[in-house]
Amino acid sequence: MRVVAMTAAAVVGAALAVTTGLAQQASTPPPQQNFDNVQIDAVKVTDNIYMLVGAGGNVTVQFGPEGVLVVDTSYGPMSSKILAVIKKLSDQPIRYVINTHVHGDHIGGNEPIAKAGRTRAGGNVVGDLGNGATAQAAVIAHENVLNRMSMPAPGQEGVPSAGWPTETFIGSKKEMIFNNEAVQIIHEEAAHTDGDSLVMFRRNDVISTGDLFTTVMYPFIDDANGGTINGYINALNAILDLTVANNVNEGGTMVIPGHGRLSDEQDVIEYRDMVTIVRDRIKEYVNRGMTLEQVKAKKPTLDWDRRYGDGFIKPDAFVDVIYKQMAADRAAAAPAKPAAKTKGNGK
Secondary structure: OHHHHHHHHHHHHHHHHHHHHHHHHHHOOOOOOOHHHOOOEEEEEEOOEEEEEOOOOOEEEEEEOOEEEEEOOOOHHHHHHHHHHHHHHOOOOEEEEEOOOOOHHHHOOHHHHHHOOOOOOOOHHHHHHHHHHHOOOEEEEEHHHHHHHHOOOOOOOOOOHHHOOOEEEOOOEEEEEEOOEEEEEEEOOOOOOOOOEEEEEOOOOEEEOHHHOOOOOOOOOOHHHOOOHHHHHHHHHHHHHHOOOOHHHOOOOEEEOOOOOOEOHHHHHHHHHHHHHHHHHHHHHHHOOOOHHHHHHOOOOHHHHHHHOOOOOOHHHHHHHHHHHHHHHHHHHOOOOOOOOOOOOOO
16 A cells, blocks of 8 residues: 555656646647638538537537527637638527637637627616627636636636636536527536536537547546546546437437547447546556556557547556546545554553
């Protein structure tokens, strides 16, 4: 037990440095990225929901007679291209922007995209505030997203206040009816970060997951921003609780990932199984008292490295954060050692 505890202490600093650095990379556009050459691919999901694919995270657009709802806003320099595609899909104003989490490749366009829209308000709100009450689309996120934007983790940059959410929610869920459809914003605790939400469009049977699910890389467990491997697996299982497959497990509920191609339940199952198996392998190695280097030598991700190993999160970084968290859990669960006896005078 003592060996495992010492191992956990030895890797905490290194793993924190790795994940803090990755979080900083996720919050800013890649260096020397030429956004002028990036084209937006508008993928039809249903008649009134599209997935926009370009640089940064995928953008979900739902539109109808009441206006447009946008889930995530990619990098800031992509905003004009995203807005141009949205205008081709609908001539209605953008009413809502939903942020699935805090990273810059998903919230970088908050300010220009929100300012291109108009929120809905009435009564005393308009009377007291005038045009300012409806001057831009509402930006909705879990309160932890706002906390991370306004009070960033050490070594990370904050987000200018113009890009902050204008409406936050606490607890597990926020719900509304928009374009005659029930929209559920469901918070998943301590997963990719501590502010992640997935968005369920109930009539269309579509889920927008943010980075709680991707098809192109290993999960980014951003523990500098409250992420945990166990919470990430719980979030994948929560997505599967909402999905329903069609014939021979294909089709049915459509799943829009944070990065990658349009997916369905079977894709999420395969990803959930991969993450769970890697976590369980590393947990077993930690229980055996193995060091981080010994665990890496076992190559716990080898089965999937050809599929995910070239993504943003490299295999070693994925192993680092899981090892750190499993070692810390093991150390925390260990019974406290009794205090050493000292010689006294016998009284």
